[in-house]
Amino acid sequence: MGFGLPLRGDLAGVEPYGAVMPPAAVRLNVNENPYAPPPQVRRELSDAVAHLAGELNRYPDQEFLALRGALAEYLGREADAPWLTARHMWAGNGSNEVMLHVFQAFGGPGRTAMSLDPTYSMYPHYARDTHTGWVTAPRRSDFRLDLPAALETIDSAKPSIVLLASPNNPTGTALQLDEVEALAQATLRPDGQAQAVVVIDEAYAEFRRPGTPSAVPLVAQYPHLAVTRTMSKAFAWAGVRLGYMAASAELTDALRLVRLPYHLSALTQAAGLVALRQADALLAAVAQLRQARDQLVRDLQRRINPATGRNLDVAESDANFVLFGRFADRHAMWEQMAGLGVAVRETGPDGWLRVSVGTPQDNAAFLTALDQAMEAQQPPAMSSTPPPTGGS
Numbered sequence: 001m002g003f004g005l006p007l008r009g010d011l012a013g014v015e016p017y018g019a020v021m022p023p024a025a026v027r028l029n030v031n032e033n034p035y036a037p038p039p040q041v042r043r044e045l046s047d048a049v050a051h052l053a054g055e056l057n058r059y060p061d062q063e064f065l066a067l068r069g070a071l072a073e074y075l076g077r078e079a080d081a082p083w084l085t086a087r088h089m090w091a092g093n094g095s096n097e098v099m100l101h102v103f104q105a106f107g108g109p110g111r112t113a114m115s116l117d118p119t120y121s122m123y124p125h126y127a128r129d130t131h132t133g134w135v136t137a138p139r140r141s142d143f144r145l146d147l148p149a150a151l152e153t154i155d156s157a158k159p160s161i162v163l164l165a166s167p168n169n170p171t172g173t174a175l176q177l178d179e180v181e182a183l184a185q186a187t188l189r190p191d192g193q194a195q196a197v198v199v200i201d202e203a204y205a206e207f208r209r210p211g212t213p214s215a216v217p218l219v220a221q222y223p224h225l226a227v228t229r230t231m232s233k234a235f236a237w238a239g240v241r242l243g244y245m246a247a248s249a250e251l252t253d254a255l256r257l258v259r260l261p262y263h264l265s266a267l268t269q270a271a272g273l274v275a276l277r278q279a280d281a282l283l284a285a286v287a288q289l290r291q292a293r294d295q296l297v298r299d300l301q302r303r304i305n306p307a308t309g310r311n312l313d314v315a316e317s318d319a320n321f322v323l324f325g326r327f328a329d330r331h332a333m334w335e336q337m338a339g340l341g342v343a344v345r346e347t348g349p350d351g352w353l354r355v356s357v358g359t360p361q362d363n364a365a366f367l368t369a370l371d372q373a374m375e376a377q378q379p380p381a382m383s384s385t386p387p388p389t390g391g392s
């Protein structure tokens with residue numbers, strides 16, 4: 001900047017959001033699925049795009065009803081909510097866009113959105129970009145919801161949006177259903193009107209451990225509750241940019257007020273339909289990634305940080321990444337590992353790093369680089385001869 005452009009004051013000096021991408025061979029910093037879509041999915045996508053190419057002079061279906069119907073069918077099966085229909089579904093260019101739609105419709109000047117700290121670092125950007133106030137309630141030290149603190153913040157800040165990630169990024173922590181219900185109840189006024197919309201961001205839900213619930217079934221009971229999902233993670237479709245939401249028809253209709261015309265391209269809609277027809281093939285690696293995640297947690301827990309002589313701290317994870325630490329200088333660790341060809345993410349509370357689950361080779365390379373980086377952080381061994389004193 002510096003050309004005298006009339007940039008908004010609150011954007012002056014701000015860095016654009018995005019992971020630092022070191023030129024590392026092993027990319028474990030943005031929680032992607034490491035497995036490329038299999039050949040039959042690629043073929044079906046090519047055929048769908050070839051078919052569509054002859055109609056690209058026309059705008060796409062702005063209500064994307066075929067895609068919404070297919071999303072309802074998939075999510076109804078995955079999250080045990082067979083009553084979901086197209087009218088309950090919404091979609092955007094990534095779940096990021098869906099959540100921005102929520103802020104556009106339910107936030108704005110004089111209003112406040114609330115989340116828990118730590119959480120996904122994009123959330124305050126939606127608030128900033130829609131001139132919505134932003135508050136957080138602290139999580140417990142094990143990163144679980146601190147319900148009294150959250151209820152207290154709802155009471156004092158009176159948010160119109162409560163946005164919670166489950167499993168949370170960067171900690172991997174999921175919410176229990178009674179916790180989601182407590183928040184849904186706390187945002188209802190005595191007259192039954194909603195003070196806030198409650199959005200549960202389940203971007204990583206397909207990776208959840210057995211017994212960890214999805215909040216989707218609660219949508220039937222709470223018209224002010226929405227659950228967002230994405231094709232960027234488990235579906236291995238990050239390049240497509242397709243995220244979606246399940247909520248009451250009233251809530252999805254509100255988002256239709258703020259979306260741009262034809263915001264989902266015909267190509268995106270077609271790619272989404274292909275992914276849903278091929279869901280089994282695309283999701284085939286999820287079970288393996290879950291196991292690899294659990295193994296990575298154990299491998300990390302076993303490790304001793306030579307700087308402290310203690311085992312590493314490792315957060316329990318229901319996602320496809322693991323938060324671990326704590327390091328006196330996490331940036332130095334990050335840099336050291338990047339230099340060894342492994343990109344992890346410097347995010348979350350001070351001292352912690354986050355690693356995405358990769359292929360077995362990626363995970364092995366990560367552990368080797370981690371061990372070397374921890375060794376390199378050691379101060380040089382003390383010499384047994386005392387250093388000379390005084391001198392020039």
Ligand SMILES: Cc1ncc(COP(=O)(O)O)c(C=O)c1O
Pocket residue numbers: 030031093094095096097120165168169201203229230231232238241242243
């Ligand atoms: C918690 C969480 N929500 C949402 C997203 C956004 O995903 P997308 O916009 O690709 O759907 C991410 C991406 O990393 C995330 O970590």
